[in-house]
Each structure stands twice: as C-alpha cells, then as structure tokens.
Amino acid sequence: MQTLRSQVALYQLQHNGKLPCDNAGTFDSTKFWNQMTLFTDVSGNTNATSSTTFPYGPYMQSIPANALNTNQTVIDGAVAPPGSAASACGYELDFTQGTGRVYGTDIDGTTLLP
Numbered sequence: 001m002q003t004l005r006s007q008v009a010l011y012q013l014q015h016n017g018k019l020p021c022d023n024a025g026t027f028d029s030t031k032f033w034n035q036m037t038l039f040t041d042v043s044g045n046t047n048a049t050s051s052t053t054f055p056y057g058p059y060m061q062s063i064p065a066n067a068l069n070t071n072q073t074v075i076d077g078a079v080a081p082p083g084s085a086a087s088a089c090g091y092e093l094d095f096t097q098g099t100g101r102v103y104g105t106d107i108d109g110t111t112l113l114p
Helices: 002-014 029-037
Strands: 074-076 089-094 099-105
Touching (some): 002 029
Antiparallel strands (some): 089 099
16 A cells, blocks of 8 residues: 555656546546556556656556455545445545545455555
8 A cells, every 4th residue: 555655646746736537526446547557648648658748657567456355446535435345445535635545445344544
C-alpha cells in the first residue's frame, strides 16, 4: 500500500494537483489503473508508449494484490466507506477537497487505515 500511496502522490504532483481518475467527477477503476500503469499527459490521457506528449508514468508496473486478501479491486471511498466492502486496496477519492487516501481491507472486512 505504501508504494501505491507514493505513486498516487507523484501522479498528483505531475498532473497539477489532480488525482488519478479525477477529471470526470466519478470514480472508474479501469481508468484509475490505466492512469497508474500507462504513460500519461498532463491532462491524464493515457498511451501505451512514452513520447513528448505522454511523458509521465507509468507509476505502477501492474495492479498490486492486497497481501491481506489477494484481491486487486479498488473502491471509491466516497461511495463505499472503509470497512463497507472487502476489497484489496480501497482508494478514497474526495473530489471536493482533492485528497486521495489508500487503505486496505482484510478478508473479514476489517479496514486498515494508514
């Protein structure tokens, strides 16, 4: 989770304060992972290869599995608060304040917050 936290922070730094999957106003797990595992431009558009127009990333080489439950899903913390679902890495995205927090849930649904 620490690696994912640091890479989300780096993404935010390189994309003018925007979090991954922050441009549409709703959380999309596929778009989040594309932005984390592919090359991006400053607007968050993705491409499989680096170029002068897609100079950022990739931030992760693959989708990490939670060591507590081996799940690879991500949930939107605003929609499914910590502890409401047994997910691998919960990704809390607060669009009003622009914060991203990564947390994990173990197999019995106990949330482990940073």
